[in-house]
Amino acid sequence: MGNGWPRYRPTEIFRCCKKLPRCARDESGWHRVKFLAPERARFLFNPIPLPKGEEVEVKEAEMAEQHERYEDSQLYRIRHSAAHVMAQAVLETIPEAKYTIGPPIENGFYYDFDLPTPLTEEDLPQIEKRMRQIIAGGHDFEKKVLSAEEARQVFKDQPYKLELIDGLEQGGFDEYGNPLEEKPEISIYQHDAFVDLCRGPHVENTRQINPSAIKLMSVAGAYWRGDENNKMLTRVYGTAWNKPDELKEYLRMLEEAKKRDHRKLGKDLDIFVFDDEVGPGLPLWLPNGAIIANELEVLARELETEAGYQQVLTPHVTKEDLFIRSGHLPYYAESMYPPMELEGVKYYVKPMNCPMHHKIFDARPHSYRDLPIRLAEYGTCYRYEKSGELFGLMRVRSMQMNDAHIYCSEEQFEDEFMGVIDLYKKYFDLFEIEKYVMRLSLYGKDGLGKKYVDNERLWLKTEDMVRRAMTNGNVPFVEAQNEAAFYGPKIDVQIWSAVGREFTLATNQVDFAVPERFNLSFVNKNGEDETPLCIHRAPLSTHERMIGFLLEHYAGSFPVWLSPEQVRVIPITDEQNEYALKLEAQLKEAGIRGRADMGSERMNAKIRNAQLFKVPYMLVVGNNEMESGTVSLRVRDGSQQNDLQVSDFIVRVAEKVKTRSGTL
């Protein structure tokens, strides 16, 4: 403790961390914590930062308690019960429907159906109306514990329920097909004419659901048991709250989130566009976006040079043989663009930079004295993401990575690995990212030889090295089974944008496999050849995802150093045009991005435009300023400062830029 990492209460992690492994996920979409060893059960999550000096060690039991608390809440029961009521309404509408599962989730609930005919969102108001009638009926929820045989009788026409009963009876599996530790009892809940296989809990009577605090949100497809090899079911999402006001507030928040959506802001602020003729998932960076990307790159180069990295450059296209050797083709082929053939040789566009970096490492012999060698490249990679997975800038097919590979000996591993984690922290401090979770992604036994390099001994060894490094460094993390890279375990950083959107940003991966496949070696102290370890890392992720995140994080109001336009000069009448142009030139001279607004609108309109464009500083100049050689500064936050010397203003901006300050 006391190592510089912030300490936080772990109150809401379960509610937000969808990305934890499914085996840890319970019915509510929350996550059990029992898979965490107590000494590792420390989260970096935190709606509420603790007062200075106070330190908290979160115990497994404590977190389980947090978890229980929600499950026992009345709201949880309301949502769970609303799901049943909805299922009843849907089954009345479509009697042939087969029903599957319908748990409460964050903000609401859903129910999955296997329907003979598609359901659309136009059907929702009708179902909602029927739900309100059922609620008004004042039906009691009654629980009954049954034997497996009795349950099969009740659900004899419901194949999905029968499958669930089988799982429960064997005591092996829950409704998601995940292993259970104890053999659960089999119970049903009934209200009105609707009976469901369910462990509860529910409200006592349908009247306890406020009919004005529920709303059906959307229809979506979802695979049975979350497995894409299974049938696609129809999922109806709903939201439910204690009171109508809470529902209203929730809907308002969704509206707010839309305004912060990076796709909208990217359009409004001229950051990037997608063009159908260019292709899906292939963003075009407009000049404003390119400025942000360049600033990030300058930042990364600075920190990386300081940390002893060397820059390298590699081609976009490479012969097939290289990717066969690297293992990308055996393990990663479906994420790669198909090959192009030239003079009888196949070439691939690179999905990652590592094979080329390995070749650079191998281009010269190395002594242990050279290590660690840290090769960095801001290289553009291409991955063939499935069409339905593309999402704005967050998930694209062409991406510029903040990539580097560190080659080191086993003894150096811990220092190097933790050096990368320290780099994360620098970035998070700089961007004021407070809410994140480090996730140690481990291999899965079933994937050996398919998804993962087939060497279990090395997996276990490497995973342990990472675990030890994180524990020694006192960095909180959670573990996720079956989510590693094909060549080794990794630490991914889970973050949440201001919109509440969750995704993986930084990554730090250990590679115990590929250096060997490339015959990489260095001469150790004993004069023997030794294979180095390789750490793949991308603290800033990709330009695309990082900028997408930052757009939402800052709601488009970037700190000065990242703002595409830092200053706008606004002459009040065109009498001051010349003065405004002179100011523009002075700003340019000082390396500040700014321009004078020479349009014919009135000053008020110009201010409004600059404000909507989220320019941090406006310099309003009229006759007074022109005569005294000063400016009137209007800051993006609405504050104002008159009679400011131009030189003072320039010093202020330069200082903000130099320190990459988050304040204006």
Next chain:
RNA sequence: GCCACCAUAGCUCAGCUGGUAGAGCAGACGAUUCGUAAUCGUCAGGUCAAGGGUUCGAAUCCCUUUGGUGGCUCCA
């Protein structure tokens, strides 16, 4: 990739049950010269995503394709 939905001017959207396109903002031009979030006027802008079909007639109905949205799966 899968399920559902959507696609009208640069942007945001209107166009009822089929009769062959409309507004605001942005843009251009002109007028206005104004003290901290929208000055006025004029003009120009669209093979209604693409292709096929039904029809005397399609932005509107049907099919296919492309792109997007909400999810599922996957992921930096």
